Amino acid sequence: MLRVSRLTDYATLVMVCLGDTGEGVLSAQTLADRARLEAPTVSKLLKQLAQAGLVVSTRGANGGYRLARAPESITVADIVTAMEGPIGMTECSVQPGNCNLEPWCGMRVNWQRINRAIADAFASVTLADMIHAPPPARHATTIPLRVAAGRVS
Amino acid sequence: MLRVSRLTDYATLVMVCLGDTGEGVLSAQTLADRARLEAPTVSKLLKQLAQAGLVVSTRGANGGYRLARAPESITVADIVTAMEGPIGMTECSVQPGNCNLEPWCGMRVNWQRINRAIADAFASVTLADMIHAPPPARHATTIPLRVAAGRVS
DNA sequence: TCTAATAAGGACCGAAATGGTACTCTTTCG
DNA sequence: CGAAAGAGTACCATTTCGGTCCTTATTAGA
Numbered sequence: 001m002l003r004v005s006r007l008t009d010y011a012t013l014v015m016v017c018l019g020d021t022g023e024g025v026l027s028a029q030t031l032a033d034r035a036r037l038e039a040p041t042v043s044k045l046l047k048q049l050a051q052a053g054l055v056v057s058t059r060g061a062n063g064g065y066r067l068a069r070a071p072e073s074i075t076v077a078d079i080v081t082a083m084e085g086p087i088g089m090t091e092c093s094v095q096p097g098n099c100n101l102e103p104w105c106g107m108r109v110n111w112q113r114i115n116r117a118i119a120d121a122f123a124s125v126t127l128a129d130m131i132h133a134p135p136p137a138r139h140a141t142t143i144p145l146r147v148a149a150g151r152v153s
Numbered sequence: 154m155l156r157v158s159r160l161t162d163y164a165t166l167v168m169v170c171l172g173d174t175g176e177g178v179l180s181a182q183t184l185a186d187r188a189r190l191e192a193p194t195v196s197k198l199l200k201q202l203a204q205a206g207l208v209v210s211t212r213g214a215n216g217g218y219r220l221a222r223a224p225e226s227i228t229v230a231d232i233v234t235a236m237e238g239p240i241g242m243t244e245c246s247v248q249p250g251n252c253n254l255e256p257w258c259g260m261r262v263n264w265q266r267i268n269r270a271i272a273d274a275f276a277s278v279t280l281a282d283m284i285h286a287p288p289p290a291r292h293a294t295t296i297p298l299r300v301a302a303g304r305v306s
Numbered sequence: 307t308c309t310a311a312t313a314a315g316g317a318c319c320g321a322a323a324t325g326g327t328a329c330t331c332t333t334t335c336g
Numbered sequence: 337c338g339a340a341a342g343a344g345t346a347c348c349a350t351t352t353c354g355g356t357c358c359t360t361a362t363t364a365g366a
Contacts (some may be wrong), residue, residue: 001238001247002157002271006354009243012260027312040356060363067325076267085154090162094154094324107165107283114229114274118155121270130260159325180341193327200343214333216342 008083010037011045012130014081018055019071019131025064046082051120052082077122087119161236163190163195164198168232171208172224174286178217205235224284225281230275240272 017024017034026034032042047066049055054074055065067074088094093111103144170187171179179187181287185195199218202208207227220227241247246264268272 002233002240002242003244004242005157005352006312013258016260029312038355042356043234043313044355057313058202058363059311059313059361062364063312063362065313076263080155089154089155089157091156105166106285107169110229110278110283117274117277118271121267121274124270125263125267132259146314158323182341191326194325196342197326203342210342211334212332212342215335216333220340300358 004080005084007041007045008080010035010041011049011083012030013037013126014026014042015043015054015067015074016130018065018067019074019127025058025062025066027064031065037090049082052078052084054078067127072126074127075123076125076127076130077119079127080122087122088115088130089118138153158237159196159234160198161233163188163194164202164232164236165229166190166209168197168202168220168227168280169197169283171220172280174228178211178215178219180217184218191240202232203233205231207231207235223266224280227280228276229278229280229283230272231274232280240275241268244273 013035014031014037017031023033028046029039030042031037031046032039035042046055046057050057050065054068056068057063057065077087086094088111090108092105092108093115096150166188167190170184174187181196181199182192184199186193188195199208199210203210203218207221209221210216210218230240239247240266243261243264245258245261246268271293
């Protein structure tokens with residue numbers, strides 16, 4: 001299946017947690033608890049998100065992370081790009097020069113067209129959309145454990 | 154980088170070769186030569202394309218493959234789906250039930266929205282588009298070797 | 307000033323996916 | 337019957353991915 005990596009999925013979840021809860025800085029450990037993910041994993045992806053400028057880190061005691069911008073101005077495209085690098089369906093559509101077929105192959109422009117459309121699709125959803133989306137109808141009987149996306153508990 | 158697998162890239166190239174050259178059936182070997190790919194690799198992906206109903210195979214001597222439909226009615230989405238399965242950016246957006254977060258998590262509907270947009274992007278380019286795209290301006294000096302996409306010769 | 311908390315930066319490892327190869331079986335044409 | 341060609345299966349090397357751990361740097365607070 002064509003899909004984003006699990007880390008990217010997790011990163012989105014962590015960003016939602018960060019945007020959801022007021023504004024104080026949250027430590028990697030706290031975020032891991034809220035997202036039901038392993039702490040080292042959360043640390044790793046927060047590091048990447050910080051390098052990409054999507055979150056701001058504070059070191060030292062009582063340090064942690066907070067969103068660098070308002071959730072409305074952070075898109076899923078930002079998160080995907082931070083975690084996976086540029087969005088490009090083929091090598092040639094991002095890094096020209098690696099394919100000797102290039103001078104002859106007309107597919108490149110079409111792949112670039114597709115890439116652009118896909119990037120737009122990711123950019124059309126903001127973190128705020130993710131946060132405020134109406135959760136699906138509650139089952140009244142059970143209060144579900146909050147378990148990380150993709151994990152089968 | 155978020156990208157389709159190399160096999161999918163190759164599959165597109167092979168489909169272009171199939172659609173480009175008149176109409177006779179072409180053997181896997183011939184297609185491998187034209188696309189500058191290894192024959193077993195081409196065989197493998199043609200098998201998948203045949204199972205998906207995008208190409209029709211003829212067994213026995215003088216057998217080979219031909220497109221199942223006109224290039225205008227085959228989209229890149231068809232090829233990607235044939236090679237990689239359903240297009241879905243996260244587990245939960247394709248196979249509900251694997252994630253205990255589901256009853257609570259509002260991200261799912263947003264991921265599904267993104268998936269739909271991406272599928273549309275793939276579906277908006279047909280094999281005919283790929284075939285008839287104007288190749289980039291020729292460099293007059295060298296006649297490039299036709300080497301497969303992504304291979305560094 | 308000392309200590310605890312916390313992020314930063316690597317190094318590392320096991321498992322899974324990917325891409326590629328080989329071998330055998332079946333079908334069809336001549 | 338024999339050669340050509342697809343179908344099916346199994347296998348292997350490499351890379352990527354997800355995850356863990358350790359060390360260093362930085363800050364708040366006792």
